[in-house]
Amino acid sequence: MLIVEGHKHMAEVGFARFSAREVAKRIGYTIGTLYNVFGSYDRLLIAINTRTFVLWTDYIRKALDDGGEDRIRALVEGYFGFARANRNAWMAIYDHHLPPDFTMPPEHDMLRGELTDVVVAEVAAALPEAFRDQAPRLARSLVATVHGHCTFDLNGSFALMGERDPAGLALSRVRESLVNALERG
Amino acid sequence: MLIVEGHKHMAEVGFARFSAREVAKRIGYTIGTLYNVFGSYDRLLIAINTRTFVLWTDYIRKALDDGGEDRIRALVEGYFGFARANRNAWMAIYDHHLPPDFTMPPEHDMLRGELTDVVVAEVAAALPEAFRDQAPRLARSLVATVHGHCTFDLNGSFALMGERDPAGLALSRVRESLVNALERG
DNA sequence: GCGTAAATTGGATAGTGTTTAATATTTATA
DNA sequence: TATAAATATTAAACACTATCCAATTTACGC
Numbered sequence: 001m002l003i004v005e006g007h008k009h010m011a012e013v014g015f016a017r018f019s020a021r022e023v024a025k026r027i028g029y030t031i032g033t034l035y036n037v038f039g040s041y042d043r044l045l046i047a048i049n050t051r052t053f054v055l056w057t058d059y060i061r062k063a064l065d066d067g068g069e070d071r072i073r074a075l076v077e078g079y080f081g082f083a084r085a086n087r088n089a090w091m092a093i094y095d096h097h098l099p100p101d102f103t104m105p106p107e108h109d110m111l112r113g114e115l116t117d118v119v120v121a122e123v124a125a126a127l128p129e130a131f132r133d134q135a136p137r138l139a140r141s142l143v144a145t146v147h148g149h150c151t152f153d154l155n156g157s158f159a160l161m162g163e164r165d166p167a168g169l170a171l172s173r174v175r176e177s178l179v180n181a182l183e184r185g
Numbered sequence: 186m187l188i189v190e191g192h193k194h195m196a197e198v199g200f201a202r203f204s205a206r207e208v209a210k211r212i213g214y215t216i217g218t219l220y221n222v223f224g225s226y227d228r229l230l231i232a233i234n235t236r237t238f239v240l241w242t243d244y245i246r247k248a249l250d251d252g253g254e255d256r257i258r259a260l261v262e263g264y265f266g267f268a269r270a271n272r273n274a275w276m277a278i279y280d281h282h283l284p285p286d287f288t289m290p291p292e293h294d295m296l297r298g299e300l301t302d303v304v305v306a307e308v309a310a311a312l313p314e315a316f317r318d319q320a321p322r323l324a325r326s327l328v329a330t331v332h333g334h335c336t337f338d339l340n341g342s343f344a345l346m347g348e349r350d351p352a353g354l355a356l357s358r359v360r361e362s363l364v365n366a367l368e369r370g
Numbered sequence: 371g372c373g374t375a376a377a378t379t380g381g382a383t384a385g386t387g388t389t390t391a392a393t394a395t396t397t398a399t400a
Numbered sequence: 401t402a403t404a405a406a407t408a409t410t411a412a413a414c415a416c417t418a419t420c421c422a423a424t425t426t427a428c429g430c
Contacts, residue, residue: 016282020387031387033409041387094340095280097201109345116346140346141334141354148333149326155279160294161301161325169326176365177358204417216418218378226418 002027002037006048007089014088015095020044045096046108052089053112056082060118075122076146076174080167083150091154119143126178134181142177146170187212187222191233192274199273200280205229230281231293237274238297241267245303260307261331261359265352268335276339304328311363323366330362331355 006023013022020041024034038044060078067074083090098104116139123142124135149170152158158166191208198204205226209219223229245263252259268275283289301324308327309320334355337343343351 014282019385021385030410032389032411035388036408091282094336095282097199097276097280097340113345136346137348137354140337140343140348141358144333144337144343144351144354145330145358146333147336148329148331151279151332151336152325152329155282158325158329161321163322163325166329169322169329173326173330173358173362177361180361180365205419206417215379217380217421220419221377 002029002034002044003047003051006044007051010048010052010092011086011089015092018045018092042096042098042102045092046098046104048089049093049096050108050111052086052093053115055086056090057115057118060115064118064122071122072126072174072178073171075119076171077167079146080150080153080170083154087154094151116140116143123178127181131181138177138181142174145173145177149173187214187219187229188232188236191229192236195233195237195277196271196274200277203230203277227281227283227287230277231283231289233274234278234281235293235296237271237278238300240271241275242300242303245300249303249307256307257311257359257363258356260304261356262352264331265335265338265355268339272339279336301325301328308363312366316366319366323362327359327362330358334358 002023005026009023009026010018013019020034021031023044024031034044038047059082060075063074063078063081064071067078119142120136120139123139124132127135127138149158149166152163153166163169187208190211194208194211195203198207205219206216208229209216219229223232244267245260248259248263248266249256252263304327305321305324308324309317312320312323334343334351337348338351348354
């Protein structure tokens with residue numbers, strides 16, 4: 001409940017204006033309670049951002065189910081689609097940096113890693129069987145590629161440079177790499 | 186002077202712990218003075234981040250000059266090299282989001298755009314003459330690609346996934362796209 | 371030296387994350 | 401059921417933050 005409401009607050013005001021006090025107030029609690037539950041501001045943000053990851057993964061799984069034959073397109077457009085529809089929450093994932101001494105709780109790593117797993121599976125399926133061992137590394141690289149395009153889309157860099165179809169551009173890069181891997185091994 | 190010291194403070198403590206008061210104190214001024222000069226916190230951050238862009242562009246130009254024949258490699262490694270050597274300042278560029286009503290002052294857009302110009306020129310030089318009109322769009326896409334890899338490098342995503350050479354991975358993607366553009370037009 | 375303009379100050383305001391001692395509530399035990 | 405122990409919740413205090421602005425100091429041309 002705290003996380004759900006915290007997530008809503010993040011989606012409404014964004015990372016810069018986010019406030020733990022405000023989250024507590026929204027549920028009718030006090031800041032102290034929230035601190036007894038989460039222990040620190042960072043842990044609250046981790047919980048909220050992990051929720052965003054889970055919603056994102058669901059969104060992409062649904063996009064794959066409803067996207068027809070072209071699963072790579074569904075994947076890329078699902079990535080962009082969620083980010084665009086959930087600007088503030090999506091950006092908060094990358095706005096929040098853990099302190100150097102802090103390590104992410106393993107269960108959060110697991111939940112967040114599912115998104116990568118989905119992509120690895122699709123990349124593997126798009127490669128000939130003989131080269132499927134290369135799928136994880138290629139998948140990571142393609143996620144980074146799409147992520148870069150998505151970031152520049154949402155932060156206005158692409159608009160500034162006159163680019164009107166960032167998602168299409170990202171999809172071109174991904175297809176290119178898959179064809180290349182297919183042809184050259 | 187304010188900007189130089191502000192940039193140093195950002196490099197030392199990072200976006201999350203950055204404080205305008207602290208910057209003023211470092212020069213022996215008061216917070217009020219800083220506000221009279223910059224008008225707002227956002228404008229101070231814009232100035233600091235533009236300085237980072239300028240230093241970054243210089244760094245990459247030097248990497249190109251000293252990088253020998255393989256200019257594309259020099260470009261990608263220059264991108265990563267600066268980001269890794271200036272973590273906090275580099276990340277602050279993307280941590281700071283302008284308020285929706287706010288527009289970037291044109292002279293800052295100009296200065297920041299020079300980095301893109303450098304990349305466009307190198308991409309154009311790497312393409313056959315007949316296809317150089319495609320250079321700007323391809324260059325933007327490749328910058329986004331490298332940016333995504335660099336982001337995942339610095340935020341630990343790649344380390345978490347077991348990727349040990351993010352810069353090499355990014356370079357592979359860039360080469361791939363250039364070869365593809367060269368072969369297919 | 372004088373007067374105007376610019377630069378600088380520091381306090382006030384309203385917010386933030388964080389901690390803590392006290393209080394209230396729930397749960398479990400005898 | 402009555403009491404003791406554990407848990408949850410609170411409010412206040414602390415040390416910060418950005419932001420604003422009236423008052424003061426400094427600088428400079430005449």
